[in-house]
Amino acid sequence: MLVISQLSRSGLAPASFSLDYGECVAVRGPSGAGKSLLLRSIVDLDPNSGEVSLDGVAREAMDGPAWRRLVGYLPAEPGWWDDRVGRHFSDWATALPLVERLGLPADAGDWPLTRPSTGERMRLALVRALTQSPKVLLLDEPTAALDAASVSVVEAMIAERVRDGLAVLWVTHDAAQGERVARRFLRVEAGQVREEAA
Numbered sequence: 001m002l003v004i005s006q007l008s009r010s011g012l013a014p015a016s017f018s019l020d021y022g023e024c025v026a027v028r029g030p031s032g033a034g035k036s037l038l039l040r041s042i043v044d045l046d047p048n049s050g051e052v053s054l055d056g057v058a059r060e061a062m063d064g065p066a067w068r069r070l071v072g073y074l075p076a077e078p079g080w081w082d083d084r085v086g087r088h089f090s091d092w093a094t095a096l097p098l099v100e101r102l103g104l105p106a107d108a109g110d111w112p113l114t115r116p117s118t119g120e121r122m123r124l125a126l127v128r129a130l131t132q133s134p135k136v137l138l139l140d141e142p143t144a145a146l147d148a149a150s151v152s153v154v155e156a157m158i159a160e161r162v163r164d165g166l167a168v169l170w171v172t173h174d175a176a177q178g179e180r181v182a183r184r185f186l187r188v189e190a191g192q193v194r195e196e197a198a
Protein backbone atom coordinates (compact mmCIF):
# COMPACT_ATOMS: atom_id res chain seq x y z
CA MET A 1 0.00 0.00 0.00
CA LEU A 2 1.17 3.51 -0.87
CA VAL A 3 0.58 5.86 2.06
CA ILE A 4 0.84 9.61 1.64
CA SER A 5 0.77 11.80 4.70
CA GLN A 6 0.82 15.60 4.69
CA LEU A 7 2.63 15.67 1.34
CA SER A 8 3.10 19.27 0.23
CA ARG A 9 5.18 21.61 -1.89
CA SER A 10 4.76 25.07 -3.29
CA GLY A 11 1.40 25.03 -5.08
CA LEU A 12 0.15 21.95 -3.22
CA ALA A 13 -1.51 22.04 0.23
CA PRO A 14 -0.74 19.10 2.56
CA ALA A 15 -2.37 15.99 1.08
CA SER A 16 -3.00 12.69 2.82
CA PHE A 17 -4.45 9.53 1.30
CA SER A 18 -3.55 5.94 0.61
CA LEU A 19 -3.65 3.74 -2.45
CA ASP A 20 -4.11 -0.02 -2.28
CA TYR A 21 -2.67 -2.61 -4.61
CA GLY A 22 -5.22 -3.65 -7.22
CA GLU A 23 -6.87 -0.24 -7.06
CA CYS A 24 -7.13 2.52 -9.68
CA VAL A 25 -7.98 5.99 -8.39
CA ALA A 26 -8.90 8.74 -10.86
CA VAL A 27 -7.51 12.20 -10.16
CA ARG A 28 -9.70 14.99 -11.45
CA GLY A 29 -9.74 18.77 -11.29
CA PRO A 30 -9.39 21.90 -13.40
CA SER A 31 -6.36 22.77 -15.49
CA GLY A 32 -3.61 24.23 -13.33
CA ALA A 33 -5.10 22.81 -10.11
CA GLY A 34 -2.00 20.88 -9.06
CA LYS A 35 -2.62 17.35 -10.35
CA SER A 36 0.80 17.08 -12.01
CA LEU A 37 2.46 18.66 -8.97
CA LEU A 38 0.89 15.93 -6.84
CA LEU A 39 2.24 13.13 -9.05
CA ARG A 40 5.68 14.74 -9.32
CA SER A 41 5.82 15.12 -5.54
CA ILE A 42 4.96 11.47 -4.98
CA VAL A 43 7.81 10.36 -7.24
CA ASP A 44 10.03 12.97 -5.58
CA LEU A 45 11.00 14.93 -8.68
CA ASP A 46 10.70 18.32 -6.94
CA PRO A 47 11.48 19.45 -3.39
CA ASN A 48 8.54 18.47 -1.17
CA SER A 49 7.74 17.71 2.44
CA GLY A 50 5.61 15.17 4.22
CA GLU A 51 5.75 11.40 4.36
CA VAL A 52 5.39 8.87 1.58
CA SER A 53 5.82 5.16 2.16
CA LEU A 54 5.29 1.92 0.29
CA ASP A 55 4.46 -1.20 2.27
CA GLY A 56 5.58 0.59 5.43
CA VAL A 57 8.99 1.53 4.01
CA ALA A 58 9.63 5.26 3.93
CA ARG A 59 10.61 6.80 0.61
CA GLU A 60 13.71 8.24 2.30
CA ALA A 61 14.94 4.72 3.06
CA MET A 62 15.85 4.22 -0.61
CA ASP A 63 17.56 6.25 -3.29
CA GLY A 64 15.60 8.07 -6.01
CA PRO A 65 16.09 5.52 -8.82
CA ALA A 66 15.05 2.64 -6.53
CA TRP A 67 11.92 4.56 -5.48
CA ARG A 68 11.02 5.36 -9.08
CA ARG A 69 11.39 1.71 -10.10
CA LEU A 70 8.70 0.87 -7.54
CA VAL A 71 6.58 3.94 -8.20
CA GLY A 72 6.49 4.50 -11.96
CA TYR A 73 5.46 7.82 -13.47
CA LEU A 74 4.17 8.61 -16.95
CA PRO A 75 4.28 12.39 -17.34
CA ALA A 76 1.95 14.23 -19.70
CA GLU A 77 5.04 14.96 -21.79
CA PRO A 78 7.43 12.01 -21.41
CA GLY A 79 11.15 12.69 -21.56
CA TRP A 80 13.54 11.08 -24.06
CA TRP A 81 17.29 11.18 -24.04
CA ASP A 82 18.67 8.95 -26.81
CA ASP A 83 18.36 9.28 -30.58
CA ARG A 84 16.68 5.88 -31.19
CA VAL A 85 13.37 4.75 -29.73
CA GLY A 86 14.59 1.26 -28.80
CA ARG A 87 17.46 2.58 -26.69
CA HIS A 88 14.95 3.81 -24.12
CA PHE A 89 13.97 0.22 -23.30
CA SER A 90 16.13 -2.15 -21.27
CA ASP A 91 14.87 -5.03 -23.44
CA TRP A 92 12.98 -4.24 -26.65
CA ALA A 93 11.98 -7.93 -27.08
CA THR A 94 10.10 -7.79 -23.75
CA ALA A 95 8.41 -4.56 -24.80
CA LEU A 96 7.40 -5.85 -28.23
CA PRO A 97 4.08 -7.56 -27.37
CA LEU A 98 2.86 -4.37 -25.69
CA VAL A 99 4.20 -2.21 -28.52
CA GLU A 100 2.32 -4.26 -31.10
CA ARG A 101 -0.85 -4.43 -29.02
CA LEU A 102 -0.80 -0.64 -28.94
CA GLY A 103 -0.76 -0.59 -32.73
CA LEU A 104 2.91 0.23 -33.29
CA PRO A 105 5.12 -1.80 -35.63
CA ALA A 106 7.88 -4.08 -34.36
CA ASP A 107 10.52 -1.94 -36.06
CA ALA A 108 9.51 1.13 -34.03
CA GLY A 109 12.55 0.35 -31.89
CA ASP A 110 14.77 1.38 -34.82
CA TRP A 111 12.96 4.67 -35.36
CA PRO A 112 14.88 7.90 -34.82
CA LEU A 113 13.33 9.87 -32.01
CA THR A 114 12.30 12.57 -34.46
CA ARG A 115 9.78 10.18 -36.04
CA PRO A 116 7.06 9.21 -33.51
CA SER A 117 3.98 11.41 -33.32
CA THR A 118 2.75 12.75 -29.98
CA GLY A 119 0.35 9.84 -29.56
CA GLU A 120 3.00 7.30 -30.60
CA ARG A 121 5.42 8.78 -28.06
CA MET A 122 2.79 8.49 -25.35
CA ARG A 123 2.13 4.83 -26.20
CA LEU A 124 5.86 4.08 -26.27
CA ALA A 125 6.36 5.82 -22.93
CA LEU A 126 3.49 3.80 -21.45
CA VAL A 127 5.14 0.58 -22.62
CA ARG A 128 8.42 1.73 -21.10
CA ALA A 129 6.69 2.44 -17.79
CA LEU A 130 4.89 -0.92 -17.77
CA THR A 131 7.96 -2.97 -18.68
CA GLN A 132 9.74 -1.58 -15.63
CA SER A 133 7.16 -3.55 -13.58
CA PRO A 134 6.36 -0.89 -10.98
CA LYS A 135 4.15 -1.67 -7.98
CA VAL A 136 2.48 1.73 -8.31
CA LEU A 137 1.95 3.64 -11.55
CA LEU A 138 1.13 7.35 -11.76
CA LEU A 139 -0.44 8.29 -15.10
CA ASP A 140 -0.79 11.93 -16.17
CA GLU A 141 -3.42 12.09 -18.91
CA PRO A 142 -1.98 9.05 -20.70
CA THR A 143 -4.62 9.00 -23.43
CA ALA A 144 -4.99 12.74 -24.12
CA ALA A 145 -3.33 12.45 -27.56
CA LEU A 146 -4.85 9.10 -28.59
CA ASP A 147 -7.66 8.04 -30.90
CA ALA A 148 -10.64 6.11 -29.52
CA ALA A 149 -9.28 2.68 -30.48
CA SER A 150 -5.95 3.31 -28.75
CA VAL A 151 -7.74 4.72 -25.69
CA SER A 152 -9.64 1.42 -25.37
CA VAL A 153 -6.46 -0.62 -25.64
CA VAL A 154 -4.69 1.50 -23.01
CA GLU A 155 -7.65 1.26 -20.64
CA ALA A 156 -7.82 -2.52 -21.11
CA MET A 157 -4.08 -2.90 -20.63
CA ILE A 158 -4.07 -0.91 -17.39
CA ALA A 159 -7.19 -2.70 -16.12
CA GLU A 160 -5.42 -6.05 -16.56
CA ARG A 161 -2.44 -4.80 -14.56
CA VAL A 162 -4.72 -3.46 -11.85
CA ARG A 163 -6.42 -6.87 -11.64
CA ASP A 164 -2.93 -8.34 -11.22
CA GLY A 165 -2.30 -6.00 -8.28
CA LEU A 166 -0.87 -2.80 -9.75
CA ALA A 167 -1.88 0.37 -7.88
CA VAL A 168 -2.70 3.27 -10.22
CA LEU A 169 -3.32 7.00 -9.87
CA TRP A 170 -4.80 8.17 -13.17
CA VAL A 171 -5.11 11.88 -13.94
CA THR A 172 -7.86 12.46 -16.48
CA HIS A 173 -9.96 15.36 -17.73
CA ASP A 174 -12.39 12.92 -19.30
CA ALA A 175 -15.26 12.33 -16.85
CA ALA A 176 -16.45 9.22 -18.69
CA GLN A 177 -12.95 7.77 -18.63
CA GLY A 178 -12.70 8.39 -14.89
CA GLU A 179 -15.92 6.42 -14.38
CA ARG A 180 -14.65 3.60 -16.60
CA VAL A 181 -11.25 3.14 -15.00
CA ALA A 182 -11.82 3.97 -11.32
CA ARG A 183 -14.14 3.33 -8.41
CA ARG A 184 -12.49 5.95 -6.22
CA PHE A 185 -11.78 9.59 -7.05
CA LEU A 186 -9.51 12.36 -5.83
CA ARG A 187 -10.31 15.95 -6.65
CA VAL A 188 -7.53 18.53 -6.89
CA GLU A 189 -8.62 22.15 -6.79
CA ALA A 190 -6.38 25.16 -6.18
CA GLY A 191 -3.72 22.86 -4.77
CA GLN A 192 -6.10 21.10 -2.34
CA VAL A 193 -6.50 17.33 -2.66
CA ARG A 194 -9.64 15.64 -1.35
CA GLU A 195 -11.56 12.43 -1.79
CA GLU A 196 -14.57 12.88 -4.03
CA ALA A 197 -17.75 10.88 -4.50
CA ALA A 198 -18.14 9.16 -7.88
Ligand SMILES: Nc1ncnc2c1ncn2[C@@H]1O[C@H](COP(=O)(O)OP(=O)(O)OP(=O)(O)O)[C@@H](O)[C@H]1O
Pocket residue numbers: 010011029030031032033034035036037038076188
Ligand atom coordinates in the same frame (compact mmCIF):
# COMPACT_ATOMS: atom_id res chain seq x y z
N1 LIG B 1 7.91 24.36 -10.62
C1 LIG B 1 6.84 25.10 -10.36
N2 LIG B 1 6.90 26.12 -9.49
C2 LIG B 1 5.83 26.87 -9.22
N3 LIG B 1 4.62 26.65 -9.75
C3 LIG B 1 4.50 25.64 -10.60
C4 LIG B 1 5.58 24.80 -10.95
N4 LIG B 1 5.14 23.88 -11.82
C5 LIG B 1 3.83 24.14 -12.02
N5 LIG B 1 3.46 25.21 -11.29
C6 LIG B 1 2.12 25.80 -11.24
O1 LIG B 1 1.33 25.04 -10.35
C7 LIG B 1 -0.01 24.98 -10.83
C8 LIG B 1 -0.45 23.53 -10.95
O2 LIG B 1 0.25 22.94 -12.04
P1 LIG B 1 -0.03 21.45 -12.49
O3 LIG B 1 0.89 21.19 -13.65
O4 LIG B 1 0.06 20.55 -11.35
O5 LIG B 1 -1.54 21.56 -12.99
P2 LIG B 1 -2.50 20.41 -13.48
O6 LIG B 1 -3.61 20.27 -12.49
O7 LIG B 1 -1.71 19.16 -13.77
O8 LIG B 1 -3.05 21.05 -14.82
P3 LIG B 1 -3.39 20.47 -16.28
O9 LIG B 1 -4.70 19.75 -16.12
O10 LIG B 1 -3.49 21.69 -17.11
O11 LIG B 1 -2.24 19.57 -16.67
C9 LIG B 1 -0.04 25.75 -12.15
O12 LIG B 1 -0.56 27.04 -11.90
C10 LIG B 1 1.40 25.81 -12.57
O13 LIG B 1 1.67 26.98 -13.29
